[in-house]
Amino acid sequence: VRAAASRLGYRASAVARALRTQQSFAIGVLMADVSNSSFPDFVRGIEDVAQAEGYNLLLCNTDDVEEKQLQEMQTLIDRRVDGMVLLSQHTRSAAVRALLEVAPPYVLIQRRTASFNDDYVGSDTRSGIAALVAHLADLGHRRVAFIHGPVESSIAQDKFQSFTVGRRRYGFDSDPDLVHMGDYSEESGHAALGRFMSLARPPTAIIASNDVNALGVLAAAAKAGVRVPEDLSVAGFDDIALASHPRIDLTTVRQPKREMGRAAAQLLIKRMRAKRTTRGKEIIFPTALVTRGSTAPPRGQVGAAKLVRRTGGRSIRRRAAAQS
Amino acid sequence: VRAAASRLGYRASAVARALRTQQSFAIGVLMADVSNSSFPDFVRGIEDVAQAEGYNLLLCNTDDVEEKQLQEMQTLIDRRVDGMVLLSQHTRSAAVRALLEVAPPYVLIQRRTASFNDDYVGSDTRSGIAALVAHLADLGHRRVAFIHGPVESSIAQDKFQSFTVGRRRYGFDSDPDLVHMGDYSEESGHAALGRFMSLARPPTAIIASNDVNALGVLAAAAKAGVRVPEDLSVAGFDDIALASHPRIDLTTVRQPKREMGRAAAQLLIKRMRAKRTTRGKEIIFPTALVTRGSTAPPRGQVGAAKLVRRTGGRSIRRRAAAQS
DNA sequence: TTGTATGCGTTATCAC
DNA sequence: GTGATAACGCATACAA
Numbered sequence: 001v002r003a004a005a006s007r008l009g010y011r012a013s014a015v016a017r018a019l020r021t022q023q024s025f026a027i028g029v030l031m032a033d034v035s036n037s038s039f040p041d042f043v044r045g046i047e048d049v050a051q052a053e054g055y056n057l058l059l060c061n062t063d064d065v066e067e068k069q070l071q072e073m074q075t076l077i078d079r080r081v082d083g084m085v086l087l088s089q090h091t092r093s094a095a096v097r098a099l100l101e102v103a104p105p106y107v108l109i110q111r112r113t114a115s116f117n118d119d120y121v122g123s124d125t126r127s128g129i130a131a132l133v134a135h136l137a138d139l140g141h142r143r144v145a146f147i148h149g150p151v152e153s154s155i156a157q158d159k160f161q162s163f164t165v166g167r168r169r170y171g172f173d174s175d176p177d178l179v180h181m182g183d184y185s186e187e188s189g190h191a192a193l194g195r196f197m198s199l200a201r202p203p204t205a206i207i208a209s210n211d212v213n214a215l216g217v218l219a220a221a222a223k224a225g226v227r228v229p230e231d232l233s234v235a236g237f238d239d240i241a242l243a244s245h246p247r248i249d250l251t252t253v254r255q256p257k258r259e260m261g262r263a264a265a266q267l268l269i270k271r272m273r274a275k276r277t278t279r280g281k282e283i284i285f286p287t288a289l290v291t292r293g294s295t296a297p298p299r300g301q302v303g304a305a306k307l308v309r310r311t312g313g314r315s316i317r318r319r320a321a322a323q324s
Numbered sequence: 325v326r327a328a329a330s331r332l333g334y335r336a337s338a339v340a341r342a343l344r345t346q347q348s349f350a351i352g353v354l355m356a357d358v359s360n361s362s363f364p365d366f367v368r369g370i371e372d373v374a375q376a377e378g379y380n381l382l383l384c385n386t387d388d389v390e391e392k393q394l395q396e397m398q399t400l401i402d403r404r405v406d407g408m409v410l411l412s413q414h415t416r417s418a419a420v421r422a423l424l425e426v427a428p429p430y431v432l433i434q435r436r437t438a439s440f441n442d443d444y445v446g447s448d449t450r451s452g453i454a455a456l457v458a459h460l461a462d463l464g465h466r467r468v469a470f471i472h473g474p475v476e477s478s479i480a481q482d483k484f485q486s487f488t489v490g491r492r493r494y495g496f497d498s499d500p501d502l503v504h505m506g507d508y509s510e511e512s513g514h515a516a517l518g519r520f521m522s523l524a525r526p527p528t529a530i531i532a533s534n535d536v537n538a539l540g541v542l543a544a545a546a547k548a549g550v551r552v553p554e555d556l557s558v559a560g561f562d563d564i565a566l567a568s569h570p571r572i573d574l575t576t577v578r579q580p581k582r583e584m585g586r587a588a589a590q591l592l593i594k595r596m597r598a599k600r601t602t603r604g605k606e607i608i609f610p611t612a613l614v615t616r617g618s619t620a621p622p623r624g625q626v627g628a629a630k631l632v633r634r635t636g637g638r639s640i641r642r643r644a645a646a647q648s
Numbered sequence: 649t650t651g652t653a654t655g656c657g658t659t660a661t662c663a664c
Numbered sequence: 665g666t667g668a669t670a671a672c673g674c675a676t677a678c679a680a
Contacts, residue, residue: 009426014403015348016657018339019672026382034371035364035582037565044359047385056399058350059383061371075380079338102333186565215569222570241361245539246546247571258359340673343656 018080027055027268028076031087032064037240038184038212042087042109045261053269055082064150066090073099083268085109090152091118105271107264112154117280119271121264125155125237126162128253128287132207132235133166135251135289139297141205141233142171145178147192147217149209156209159237163207184209189216197226204233204298211236211243211252218248218294229296239290249293256285342404351379351592352400355411356388361564362508362536366411366433369585377593379406388474390414397423407592409433414476415442429595431588436478441604443595445588449479449561450486452577452611456531456559457490459575459613464621465529465557466495469502471516471541473533480533483561487531508533513540521550528557528622535560535567535576542572542618553620563614573617580609 018024027050031039047057058081060072069089076084077099084106090096091113100106100118107119136144146163149156160179167174177199182188189208193216196203208214214236221228228234236243239254263283342348351374355363371381382405384396393413400408401423408430414420415437424430424442431443460468470487473480484503491498501523506512513532517540520527532538538560545552552558560567563578587607 011398011402013343013657014399015339015342016672017659019337019343019656019674020658020660022672024339029383033368034358035368035565037361037364040359040361040364043383044357044385047358047383051385056403057383059353059367059371059381061368061375074335075338078335079380215566219570241359242539242566245572246543248569337673340656341675343658343672344674344676346656 022080023082024080025055026058026079026081027265028058028060028073028079028081028084029087030060030062030069030072030076030084030089032089033061034059036184036212037242038210038238039087041240041257042261042264045258045263046085046265047261048258049262049265049269053265055265055269062089066093066096070095070099073103077103080104083107083272085264085268086111088153088155091116092152105268107268107271109260109264110155112282114154119267119280120282121260121267121285122155122282123255123260123285123287125158125253125255125287128237128255128289129159129162129207130166131287131289132237132251132253133163133170133172135291136205136207136233136235136295137166137170137172139205139233139295141298143173143178143201143203143298144205144207145180145192145196145203146207147180147182147189147209147213149213150183151181159209178203182209182213184213186212186216186219189213189218190220191216193217193220193224193226197224197232202232205295206232206234208234208236211238211240211250214250214252214294215242215248218250228294231299233295233298235295243290243292251292251295252290254288254290260285346404347406348404349379350382350403350405351589352382352384352397352403352405352408353411354384354386354393354396354400354408354413356413357385358383360508360536361566362534362562363411365564365581366585366588369582369587370409370589371585372582373586373589373593377589379589379593386413390417390420394419394423397427401427404428407431407596409588409592410435412477412479415440416476429592431592431595433584433588434479436606438478443591443604444606445584445591445609446479446606447579447584447609448611449482449577449579452561452579452613453483453486453531454490455611455613456561456575456577457487457494457496459615460529460531460557460559460619461490461494461496463529463557463619467497467502467525467527467622468529468531469504469516469520469527470531471504471506471513471533471537473537474507475505483533502527506533506537508537510536510540510543513537513542514544515540517541517544517548517550521548521556526556529619530556530558532558532560535562535564535574538574538576538618539566539572542574552618555623557619557622559619567614567616575616575619576614578612578614584609 050057062069083104086108088110091111109121112120148160180192182192208217217234226232236250236252239252242248243250243252386393407428410432412434415435433445436444472484504516506516532541541558550556560574560576563576566572567574567576
């Protein structure tokens with residue numbers, strides 16, 4: 001009957017359907033900036049399962065500005081998205097919590113709120129940093145600088161805490177000067193290197209807040225004539241695509257970003273489909289130390305070098321996962 | 325009257341409004357893969373103006389597979405997006421054209437369809453490649469290899485044509501072996517280097533299909549012990565963020581991607597608001613040669629090196645724009 | 649200005 | 665099963 005008419009170009013309106021059924025099959029994704037290399041992998045993972053489950057993604061850039069984030073969240077709510085993914089967003093302020101209160105189901109990635117009952121996908125950053133610190137200690141480093149990520153970021157705080165634990169354990173120097181309060185940007189790495197290298201006693205290694213940040217350190221080092229790893233070891237966190245490039249060859253901690261994005265989307269969709277509200281679930285992915293050429297024994301520590309047997313090429317040491 | 329009730333959490337439904345007004349204030353963006361570094365900058369530019377104009381972005385990954393693209397396009401149409409941005413997508417096949425026929429306004433980025441009357445935003449790739457070829461010729465290169473992007477890409481074809489013109493002009497060798505049919509991937513660069521270097525007479529320089537592709541060449545060169553630029557000059561196209569990193573330091577052709585994204589969104593919105601249909605408009609951005617450390621005179625051409633005065637640091641030569 | 653009815657294109661409900 | 669009808673939440677047109 002209507003088959004004939006339908007064949008000739010008719011397509012049901014998803015808008016009308018959304019109004020009628022009260023579900024839009026749209027998922028909002030909030031992030032600081034798509035063009036920051038830290039994020040696209042997560043987005044891709046989210047889209048992988050969203051697409052498979054018939055959902056579309058609404059992308060919002062917040063530039064890490066809470067004001068913009070609130071605005072975009074409101075927009076997504078107005079659009080009646082079925083769910084939201086908050087990728088490394090502000091999650092603790094009263095204004096954000098108030099909006100989340102009236103928001104559709106959501107899941108957090110890379111910014112936890114221990115005090116709240118949210119769905120969360122993250123990675124075992126503490127173990128990752130611990131492995132990294134152990135690696136540097138093995139190489140013989142005792143004067144290790146640390147670039148702190150955004151102060152309000154729970155992940156950045158976790159990393160720092162894990163660093164302090166390791167620092168104590170291995171007897172690293174703990175001058176306040178060896179900690180730079182920065183963020184995840186490349187510029188921040190640039191600035192940090194400048195500060196660290198102008199110290200009376202510069203560090204022999206730097207742990208950056210993440211890979212993008214570490215790229216800034218590497219760039220600044222190259223410009224300043226500081227050789228890596230001969231004069232200075234540098235490590236990052238993330239294992240972005242570039243980190244493995246031979247020209248960069250950055251020791252870092254890998255976290256499976258695309259997988260994490262997938263998991264977040266799955267968690268979210270599950271939550272969206274759930275009839276009754278249950279406790280927030282956390283999925284923590286294991287991290288893995290990826291040893292590359294940017295870390296080596298410190299100068300004048302030739303002895304220590306012998307302690308470390310470089311196997312064939314690069315080595316990846318996996319850390320146990322804490323799944324909950 | 326209603327002010328009171330409104331204050332207590334009421335928010336108009338964008339879904340209902342969309343149904344009623346027949347405009348969704350959503351723009352669909354189709355791209356191969358967000359996690360490919362070539363794309364996020366464009367997306368960011370699109371979002372800049374979309375956001376300012378009250379539109380939201382629906383993101384779709386097509387993996388450069390026409391089948392997926394068609395599917396996503398259909399989804400966007402079903403969702404009644406007000407417009408679509410086709411970022412380096414298939415645009416010539418009958419199936420795609422048929423869908424575009426019934427689609428809302430759209431704009432093409434980085435894949436032109438001269439035979440159709442579409443809105444288009446691109447960059448002056450020909451001039452860019454011409455400048456690059458001239459640069460290599462100035463350095464003394466006469467045996468220059470070329471990695472061809474996806475065969476169906478109009479941009480890739482443009483680049484190749486411009487290359488052949490320059491090749492003839494400067495009397496470069498024109499062995500068929502010096503052209504590798506590849507794509508924009510890093511792997512493609514890897515493969516190309518292997519093939520070129522195993523030639524009886526390897527090239528002294530390689531022009532990659534884009535920066536990501538060039539990164540693959542650099543990586544493969546590093547692994548194969550081919551020194552850049554001493555043994556081989558390498559150039560890319562795009563000027564992605566990493567290209568300027570001191571460790572990469574890639575000579576390339578810059579195109580203002582974020583600006584192009586912005587222009588595309590503006591063009592699209594203009595088209596969406598237009599009452600009568602007008603001719604398709606093309607906006608071509610100028611490109612600029614960015615000379616960095618990955619290109620140098622070929623071995624045994626010390627004389628030629630003198631022809632080129634490296635000014636201070638890096639030099640950027642701007643090319644005139646063709647605006648239409 | 650303020651109020652009331654109608655329709656956007658679906659899905660769901662109800663009667664047949 | 666098949667077909668008519670209401671309702672989703674707005675905007676608009678029209679009446680008051």
